[in-house]
Amino acid sequence: MNPILPFPDRRIFCVDSVSFYASCECRYRNLPPLTTKLAVVSDLTRSGSVILAASPALKQLGIKTASRLYQIEQLPYRERKQIVLVEPRMLAYMKTSIEVLDVLHQFAPPDAIRIYSIDENFVDMSGTERLFGSDTETAWKIQTAIWQQTGIPVRIGIGPNNVIAKLVLDLRGKREGIAQCGYADVSRLLHDFPVRKMWGVGRMMEQHLSVMGIHTIGDLAAAPVEDLHERFGVIGAELWHHAWGIDGSPTIIDPMTLFRTAPDTKRTIGHGVTLMRDYYQYEQIRLVLAELASDVAARVRFSNQVGWTVHLGVRYSRHVARDGFSKQLRLPYPTADERLLLRHILQLFEPNWLDGEPVRFLSVALGQLTPDQGTLQLSLFEDNTKVWRRKRLLKAIDHVNLRYGKGTIRLAVSFLDTSVAKRRLRFVGGHPGGDLHDTLS
Template identity: 25%
Template sequence: MRVIMLIDMDYFFAACEELRRPELKNKPVVVGADPKKGKGRGVVSTCNYVARKYGIHSGMPISMAYRLKPDAVFLPVDEDYYEQMSNKVMEIVKGFADRFEQASIDEAFIDVSQRAKDYSEALELAKRIKQEIAEKTGLPCSIGIGPNKLIAKMACEAAKPNGIKLVKEEEAKEFIQNMPIEKLYGVGKKTAEKLKQAGFATVKDVANSSPMKLMDMFGSYGAEIYKYANAIDDSEVEESYEVKSIGRETTFEKDTEDTEKMEKAIEKMAQEIEAEIKSQGLAFSTVTLKLRFANFDEHLKSTSINYAASSSEEIAKLAKQLLHEYYHGDELVRKVGVRVSGLKKFKGQKRLSEFIG
């Protein structure tokens, strides 16, 4: 039996701000772009639950948040501070995991199949994790428990705020199929819109459709949607990046959905990575693309080749493939990263091995 958990911090950036300024606790707190008295551009990154009572939510234009509650406490994103807090949380979570995968600055999947023999043990474990995070950092979180990452993620959404929700394997289908389409994991606004236009009203409709029909609409991504709607997710909890890897990241000046811009950034990073791996006499077999969205969700997608390569063309080609397979314009992108791993000494070329010395 697989037991997977998603630990997700509640209103993380705003919670971090409340932590260092307790006087904010009962005030509406909005972390994000500068509202400039309603003329500001950019979006809300996170807000606390007091702000949510006024209809403010993450991803919303900051100008709209300002209109809803002009006297809310608006704070800029302090990424360094949140990373620090994130590291503390992740260290705690790792201690409870058989396998650990950080999914975002404030989210991690863990596989606990070995240490939790049944669901009641899993529930106990989740309570201990939650308690230890609260004691050591003062931050609230929610935990979803399920037979796979998909169910853990959606259970966690249902557990928010400050809760724990367990969805057993035998309950998974019913749990997921009662959700509105836009709540299905992997389905963003634009995809949900297309599905609705094609006559799908609920997740159940999608589940009862055929993979072929969905693939006609969305390509290979359609097959994923079909699996998700049927509560199927075979993906493993994977340690985020292999230790030995070389990568680059690009943060865009303005959040973007322009894939050409992303491709240009990928090409530039690929050249830098090539220079670095060649200078170390290495070759890679895996490329990972990282996308961080405007709402700070982070997505890692990897692909492997069965030979060792070292050229920037190869890196860029694989990274762009991943981009087009997984990015559907549903969210604005803040940061793109490319990373190569599966690194080996590149022995094939004499000139290079001489260079390594």
């Protein structure tokens, strides 16, 4: 039985840009985004690089987002020579995303728009019927305006809440361009699709649901909610409600809540990095460990905490017999100073690493975090005046980096060629930022 009771019936539009990164690159090159075969590749110099975005025409050849570059290289030459390969320019994509948002502001006020990701937005169009017409007419006008003003094609899902708008977009709108679903239409329009297509169901959850005999969204809706809650907790109950299109989350959010930072109560803060190649030399590895220690310590200080336990993780290249090692130790007193953190990291690293072993992954973490009371742990073996000055120096560095951007003040060794931070500081969202002004090359 459909459990739908009277719920708020709003006009929620989920607006999704088509293969956004690829469409942006087509726009910058004056190419048609729907017919051009274009792939945005994380690194064109490595055949194993991930395809970050594939245009609709390229997807018809079997190349999709998360495919690998070598899969394009394996295509017949006649097809391969038609494909445009580019590296990402995240700053330019962010600028184009803002342009799309500016168009949405022509249809709804800012506080009626929730930014879901760089290429997807929820818009509450309730009360605009007299301005723009029916739901379908309004969606068509939004599509047309975005295309004419930005050159980016979009698809739109329409529903009475966020979940239904998102589900009908993913399941039908991406083929039909505009798709709409109401509470009464959920069973007819959505329940026949595989459960893996549902918003919030990943590969592991799909496997767990399959064991329970749940293969479609309809199967999920028909399952006893008590069984789902018992097995998966609140996530199971939420999935059951979503299968029926029930969603209580607001689309309109108080703008002031966006500027309120909840206190960070994490017990451990860490950072790991997979190296682009094997590192064999101690000085190269020490440099990366110093950068990781600096990053972790800064994040701990930003959360106004200090930590008692240092964790080190090392993984070797797959070409050697040993997998690596993981070690930790408890500090004599809590800290958030990267210099002290690095000293103890090296105490863990040096006795366990055999000279010349190829390192491919490093991670550093500071655990057992407690609030920083702003006091100084006095020491009989160190100049406490220097320790206090060091603490004030770190506070000043954090202030500059917070105001002018991460990495404004950083370790001098981060300018060396083997630095990981040097490369990542040029990244946005884990990918090259590119030149914001160079969108025609």
